[in-house]
Amino acid sequence: MRHAALLAAAALALAASAAAQAATTVLTVTSFPSFDESVKIAIPAYQKLHPEIEIKLTSLPYADHHTAMSAALATNANLPDVMALEISYLGRFAESGGLDDLSKPPYNGKPLQPQFHAFAWSQSFDSTGALVALPADVGPGALFYRKDILDKAGVSIEQMTQSWESFIESGKVIREKTGAYTLTGAADIFNTYIRSNLKAGEGVYFAKGGQSLLSTPRFTKAFELALAARKAGIDAKINPWSPEWREAFKRESLATQMMGAWLAGHLADWLNPEGAGKWRASQLPGGAFASWGGSFYAIPKASQHKKEAWDFIRFMSTNREQQLASFRKMGAYPAIPSAQEKSFLEEPIPFLGGQPARLLWAESARRIPSIPVNKFDPVANELVSAALDEVLEGRKPVAQALADADAALKRRVRR
Template identity: 55%
Template sequence: MKAFLKPVLGALALGLSAAAMAQNVTISVASFPDLDRGIKLAIPLYKKLHPNVEIKLTSLAYADHHTAMTTALATGANLPDVMAVDMGFIGKFAESGGMEDLAKAPYNALQYRDKVARFTYPLAMSGQGVMVGMPVDIGPGALFYRKDLLDKAGVSEADLTRSWESYVESGKKLKAATGAWLLASAVDIKDIYIRSDLKDGEGVYFDKSGKPTIDNARFRKAFELAKAARDAGIDGKIGAWSNEWSEGFKRDKIASQMMGAWLAGHLNNWLAPESKGKWRSAQLPGGAFGSWGGSFYGVPKKAQNKAAAWDFIKFLTTTKEMQIEAFRGFDAFPSLIEAQNDAFIDQPIEYLGGQKARQLWKVAAGKISAMDVDKFDPVAAEVVNAELENVLEKNKDIKAALADAQAAVAKRVRR
């Protein structure tokens, strides 16, 4: 790893003072799987540059980590120097008031804005423009599908991706020919459709004034498509990350999955390693582009070693070699554009039948809109999912469901 030892990455270039470099420092990092694998990869590489810096990693399960960090920010106790935050929580943490504003001195993170995927910075900011995290990886949306099952049903990739209606029709042919479900859950269609037509600066659930924007044509179409998939019997009614979900892949019962590009690594490493060569990746149906997750690192206001924490964050997020190392190590698609342009993008992926799928993911990353986030997005998502469940399971009228969702969200988030 000689690239890590270039003089440009020396102490002064990384922004640490000579005094700080002379001291022994321990940086505490709080993260979650699989993002914590990036920290484990980074520690020995960073220590080659800074042998006096110790990095102490604490990793909890995804939900437990974010619960613990929410509590820590509220109480001001047990805070790490470096805090990992998933995209689903960044809005909540941005509004907490407990994180350093990385846009301001001495961090000055806005200088890196043009170096990373354009949709990442708005995600890391509060409504007041406070930037609480540096993007370390992104999840450009992709449609993964079982080519062997599609071939058996006489369904092509073009059939799957031409339109959402064509996607559903393909599922009917697939189910009849193979008995497999096209997708695990009809909810997946809703999740991507409500994000796919947004313009830069728009939010999924709220407008700029904080008013819910749920009772509209975008959500109505999303609900209609999900209902069409459920009525056609082409989804397994299975939630992601459940035991049934992983078994569905292992038993050839789920023929496609819309998710972040990182799913390829999960399929290969633990979900369905025996299906090597059978999966392919495509762009999402109907010309949609969206982001499935993304990770950030921030510095709590009450962190003990802010200068060292920020230096380590910069190493993780703005160093091409480190970003590529994480990409190679655990399929974390880099936020850094320079890393996206690395030759590694052009290498075939054996699990995907030799397909150069990373090229597709790079294209998707460049087309994702720069959405605004709101601290009440998780609340709105919970309400919307409950109403969609009423539509799918109880045949509730879609128009009534969306009106009820709009009213419920407005009541719960009174500003």
């Protein structure tokens, strides 16, 4: 009898286990480094809330991920339930027709708007007004600088950031007295200037009605500043994220770097850990405020688990504890102001010499305007980058290079 009872209990346990496995939903999520770390951080907390959900995360390098997702949307095959997207690709993916409109049932996501930074929320729509993604993190722009190198050159950060012209002049002094460069490449100034202090509703490359902005004074000024930087000899002529870039930090030959606030974490973790205590952060030159990157979650129309996918991306984007955990552990600046915990913002950052730099980034995030994305942004960026190279290499004057790029962009858009 006892043996039979044991067998019956074992059978019940096996049946219960099988039933539990059958009830488990596997939610597939695709992402890219280091944004994928936020999912890894979230999984334990999320599965405590939802033990019936198993998160299966797949990650590919940044460019490979977006290429793979573009191909998947084009063929409607091998699509995940949840797709991570970086802002540079969002416009193209938004117009693909392969992402669900999160403002419609079963999602009805528009009431979430007040929770987000206005500029991040405005980037989440396609040209038809469909809400195609939820923001997860943002990138308020900042200028990182080596205080010891500036001190050696006798240049103050206040003097350096007074204007873009003073930034270039200060860079000349720093180069002369220390040998250090103040730009990775002259394009750094261009890329920052064209994104700074835009009017609300105005895109980087396109006006609200879709007209090209390449013929505006903003692009002319950006080209002229980049050319002035090149002539001043203050740019190292290397590419961000290249081995040469990492080596330049190691050799202390880069005195400043303009990028998103998240760069502080990269500097501390792998780009320049030996520079701990020597780096500081400031606002961008000339009173500029700009968004530098940002990551989003979208749900493909082919998702097999839409309800679960929606619950998960809401957790990743609007759960205060999750957003704060990503902020604390990987420097991902929260897309929701409620996760900008005052006490954490005020904490000194040891890598930045004890500077409470998060307060600067919070101010920047408050002052960044709402900038929509356009599906032709990557095309415009490609054409303008090529035009800038022609100017920097002396093959074309600014006016001609911009006029040619503008004409080429209009042809591409008309197709």
